[in-house]
Amino acid sequence: MRIFALGLFLFTALAGCAPPLPIADYVADARSPNAKITTQPLRFDVITVRSFLARNRQERSGARCHIFTPDQRLSAAFETPAQVRVPQFRGKPTPIHGYCHLPGTDLTARFTQDAINQSAPKGEGVRLTLARGGPRIGATISLRDRSKDRYAYPAALRVTLAP
Numbered sequence: 001m002r003i004f005a006l007g008l009f010l011f012t013a014l015a016g017c018a019p020p021l022p023i024a025d026y027v028a029d030a031r032s033p034n035a036k037i038t039t040q041p042l043r044f045d046v047i048t049v050r051s052f053l054a055r056n057r058q059e060r061s062g063a064r065c066h067i068f069t070p071d072q073r074l075s076a077a078f079e080t081p082a083q084v085r086v087p088q089f090r091g092k093p094t095p096i097h098g099y100c101h102l103p104g105t106d107l108t109a110r111f112t113q114d115a116i117n118q119s120a121p122k123g124e125g126v127r128l129t130l131a132r133g134g135p136r137i138g139a140t141i142s143l144r145d146r147s148k149d150r151y152a153y154p155a156a157l158r159v160t161l162a163p
Contacts, residue, residue: 032073047083069094
């Protein structure tokens with residue numbers, strides 16, 4: 001009985017350490033479904049999208065996903081695991097919304113992914129200091145041009161499929 005329990009423990013431990021599934025589906029570019037948007041992207045970010053089961057955190061391939069932005073700057077359909085090239089335009093990008101479904105099951109996922117500002121804030125904000133002489137308010141103002149801030153989507157997106 002002890003050998004069986006030890007074997008079951010080792011199997012469970014090794015299953016949690018399974019390597020990630022190979023990426024077979026590669027979407028070259030997430031393009032705009034709206035032909036009127038003619039702005040050239042500054043660059044492309046690559047997002048690796050993987051799907052996992054909610055209960056046992058096991059990676060599953062073959063989930064059909066669709067991502068889009070509300071401003072219609074991009075749209076893409078793919079199967080997980082996949083790498084999606086997402087265009088980056090000037091200014092703060094809108095969040096990416098997505099939906100995934102594992103065919104033949106009732107497992108789905110909805111998600112939203114925001115871009116992260118990678119530009120350092122450089123000491124901006126308001127500071128309140130309390131001292132013996134009374135409260136003091138100080139402000140630090142940054143002269144940086146926020147229109148030149150660099151944004152990026154995270155390199156990896158983990159989608160959790162649940163009923």
